[in-house]
Amino acid sequence: MTAAAIASPTPSPTPVIRVTGLCTRFGTTTIHENLDLDVRRGEILGLVGGSGTGKTVLLREMMLLQTPSAGRIEILGMDATRLHGQRLQALRQRMGVLFQQGALFTGLTVRQNISMVIREHARLDRELCNELAGVKIGLAGLPADAADKYPDTLSGGMIKRAALARALALDPELLFLDEPTSGLDPISTTAFDDRIATLRDLLGLTVIMITHDPESLRRATDRVAFLAHRRVWALDTMDALLESTDDTTRAYFQGVQRAHHG
Ligand SMILES: Nc1ncnc2c1ncn2[C@@H]1O[C@H](COP(=O)(O)OP(=O)(O)OP(=O)(O)O)[C@@H](O)[C@H]1O
Numbered sequence: 001m002t003a004a005a006i007a008s009p010t011p012s013p014t015p016v017i018r019v020t021g022l023c024t025r026f027g028t029t030t031i032h033e034n035l036d037l038d039v040r041r042g043e044i045l046g047l048v049g050g051s052g053t054g055k056t057v058l059l060r061e062m063m064l065l066q067t068p069s070a071g072r073i074e075i076l077g078m079d080a081t082r083l084h085g086q087r088l089q090a091l092r093q094r095m096g097v098l099f100q101q102g103a104l105f106t107g108l109t110v111r112q113n114i115s116m117v118i119r120e121h122a123r124l125d126r127e128l129c130n131e132l133a134g135v136k137i138g139l140a141g142l143p144a145d146a147a148d149k150y151p152d153t154l155s156g157g158m159i160k161r162a163a164l165a166r167a168l169a170l171d172p173e174l175l176f177l178d179e180p181t182s183g184l185d186p187i188s189t190t191a192f193d194d195r196i197a198t199l200r201d202l203l204g205l206t207v208i209m210i211t212h213d214p215e216s217l218r219r220a221t222d223r224v225a226f227l228a229h230r231r232v233w234a235l236d237t238m239d240a241l242l243e244s245t246d247d248t249t250r251a252y253f254q255g256v257q258r259a260h261h262g
Contacts, residue, residue: 014077016041016174016206017062017226022071024057031057033230035071044200044207046217046238049227050252055210056178058227063095063176064088076173089141093121100161100179104151110137110162111147117169133169139202140165141195157188164195175199177209181216189213191251193220214253214260216240
């Protein structure tokens with residue numbers, strides 16, 4: 001027998017996020033029922049599904065901002081549903097988030113917006129926090145002179161990047177993006193997606209991204225989780241999902257493609 005024949009298969013690496021048996025109910029409405037999802041370290045995972053299928057709620061549950069009705073969420077090896085107090089806070093700090101609105105404080109410059117987050121969590125003097133904020137601004141792909149501008153003087157694409165810089169403020173291991181490129185033109189969207197891929201490579205981030213944009217899904221993601229019928233209905237590469245023979249999956253992705261191409 002050859003060595004290859006007796007070698008055991010490579011074990012799949014432990015996921016950085018493992019969701020099992022997740023249920024989410026609001027009153028009598030069930031949004032998720034026995035939903036399972038594994039997120040691999042270092043991947044960019046797209047999260048898609050029809051309106052109201054619970055993408056944002058699932059994202060919030062994985063970020064420990066919302067408690068599911070039932071089920072288990074393991075994050076970075078910890079049973080997150082059992083964490084409280086300081087340990088919960090410490091785990092949250094290992095995650096960065098960019099919500100759809102990007103909400104920056106309009107009365108603060110870009111640098112102040114970011115440095116404020118660093119100062120809240122680290123015992124560093126103001127000057128060092130400002131310097132660190134400058135590093136994040138560069139990582140997000142903003143020109144240095146954007147640092148001292150106020151958000152309402154920036155373009156839509158630059159605001160997204162400023163919000164990205166803030167999401168990177170605490171050196172997260174997990175980055176959650178809720179429709180990060182909504183409202184951006186195709187060129188800015190491509191540039192933003194490329195930046196996310198670069199940051200993943202550079203910083204070893206794991207990225208979970210909700211988006212409706214099929215071009216972004218194809219370009220930026222390693223795998224896509226498709227939510228339907230209250231669970232993760234399909235999980236595969238975008239190319240594989242586009243060729244799926246399953247009726248629900250095919251109908252969704254064909255609809256998304258049609259909507260995108262007008
Ligand atoms: N706190 C809440 N209380 C009651 N219902 C809620 C709450 N949060 C979300 N929902 C409901 O849960 C469902 C899923 O919401 P969610 O925002 O996750 O959908 P989504 O898949 O992100 O949709 P979209 O693509 O339209 O943004 C919706 O019907 C929403 O109204």
